[in-house]
Amino acid sequence: MCALKVTAFFVLLFLVGTVRADPGEAQPRAVLVLHGGAGTISRKKLTPELEKKYRDDLEAALRAGYDALQRKSGTSTDAVEAAIKVLEDSPLFNAGKGAVFTHDGRNELDASLMEGKTKKAGAVAGITRIKNPISAARAVMEQSEHVLLAGEGADRFAISKGLKEVSPVYFWTDERWRQLQKALRDEEEGRDKKKQSKMEDPERYFGTVGAVAVDRDGNLAAGTSTGGMTNKRFGRVGDSPIIGAGTYADNETCAVSGTGHGEIFIRHAVAHDVVARMKYKKLSVAEAAREVMAGLPEERGGVGGLIALNAKGRFAMEFNTEGMYRGYVTADGKTFVEIFSPK
């Protein structure tokens, strides 16, 4: 009788564990998930025309990622790179073309990429002349003995590997230039001081893009690309090129890409923390993503979001802002795009 009770107790524990580990039976499974930044996306400001443009570009990125996975020997790394390139080439997102301006009126771009099987990773910070920073990150991962290259050296490395070089003017857009001018005026007039801290303005960290994917071999990959924050100076580097902060991938657990207030994401090692909670606390991908976002100090500017995907196609798209440009594609090629919070 006692043995029976004890057995029943452990069976119950096991069942609870199983249910907790896989709560989203109703959720479709994805092969690729992406984001185009989280922030105060107001339904008023986003006209139907502009919303359509965003949706079209997110859709095109999902399609590019999906197509890469369909190709013979197409890997999750190929898919992540392909999807992010579409978002980098779009002027709507703060990555590649359309990146925000630094204080000095330049576009300095960061990106990173990581493979879940080998834990190989590559990243670039502060590059100014490579059309697709995510491809530069991939070149670092595959064609160097390093993980992170910064500044002019990173540009030179990417060019030496044959990556497409552009004039820095290529990244210029009217919209971002206006944002810099406004930030400079606000700064001069002390208006930015009215906010308790500049940290609290999510718009400054807005529009980073990222993707996570799983391929037919069950291998995960994650990538992130950004122009950083408007009016940044002194060679500021955010979380996007930091493995463990903005990007992480581990086949055992999940692939993660974050977007938001980079400094907070670095200090909380956000991407690695999602992986660690799955690995050591045995949480599901959804639970781990939720816990990590809930643990960020919102009052001190811990705003943003993240996407995470495991090898079985279970995923999370978690954010604490009004909206996050996001989408996913299933194994049979169905795409889903969302912008606002469902709440």
Next chain:
Amino acid sequence: MCALKVTAFFVLLFLVGTVRADPGEAQPRAVLVLHGGAGTISRKKLTPELEKKYRDDLEAALRAGYDALQRKSGTSTDAVEAAIKVLEDSPLFNAGKGAVFTHDGRNELDASLMEGKTKKAGAVAGITRIKNPISAARAVMEQSEHVLLAGEGADRFAISKGLKEVSPVYFWTDERWRQLQKALRDEEEGRDKKKQSKMEDPERYFGTVGAVAVDRDGNLAAGTSTGGMTNKRFGRVGDSPIIGAGTYADNETCAVSGTGHGEIFIRHAVAHDVVARMKYKKLSVAEAAREVMAGLPEERGGVGGLIALNAKGRFAMEFNTEGMYRGYVTADGKTFVEIFSPK
């Protein structure tokens, strides 16, 4: 009877947990632990005279850290900065004066600092004109809204905050210049190819310094400083300025500083992984440090070591190389310095 058995089972579980969580009752408690790099330190090459120099400088660093803690309102951050400054000023270690040379014959310095109470952090990468990079990292943490500044911008920021500027020539030492010339000759003659991978040469990653401390308020801090790897190029950044890789601090768990093959340390988020295993797996600081080092892929160059310290003064000095320059100081001011592996 059954209830008794079940209770006994859980009491046993609890006891096992307790014993596992605190195995080092015999170990003295430290207020500051430091390292001066891990690598192939051969007893033959290290003459008694040179060994004495290393021991004297490690001792002086421990003393400086301890003195900082004794001062009225002396914090763990003060102690970490003070200890690391001594090692940066010593020409023996690959940090500050005595840093290794890049491929282009420059000294590019990286450092980071983190506080366990607030999880505030600061870091600099690729600076060339600040005498004490660890102080530049502290200035970023305390006087900017950022975590990581890179390149010329980081130098400009530190100078604008009044930090001591030196000519880049200050960092030059004969010994490091000879090491670069040898690396360049080896490269030209293809000798470096004989090693299965350049990654496997621990000497190239040798001599990073770091410290972790706890103050009277139980607040932890961690810091790391390095010149990177000999013959580095393309703006390569290693793990030392990366929060989560080379440095992490969290009052709940421990403060960590790593040294070794930076790329592997980034890919495995080494510093944050020690913290995560303590937090989520409930390991002791010694167990977590051991597990993380054991998990690094040694055959692919995962060589190095780390120090970790919790708020109760329990600590680990773990490495998988022949030696690691290391030491600690106890609350009553006793210092201990070690170089070789006890094995």
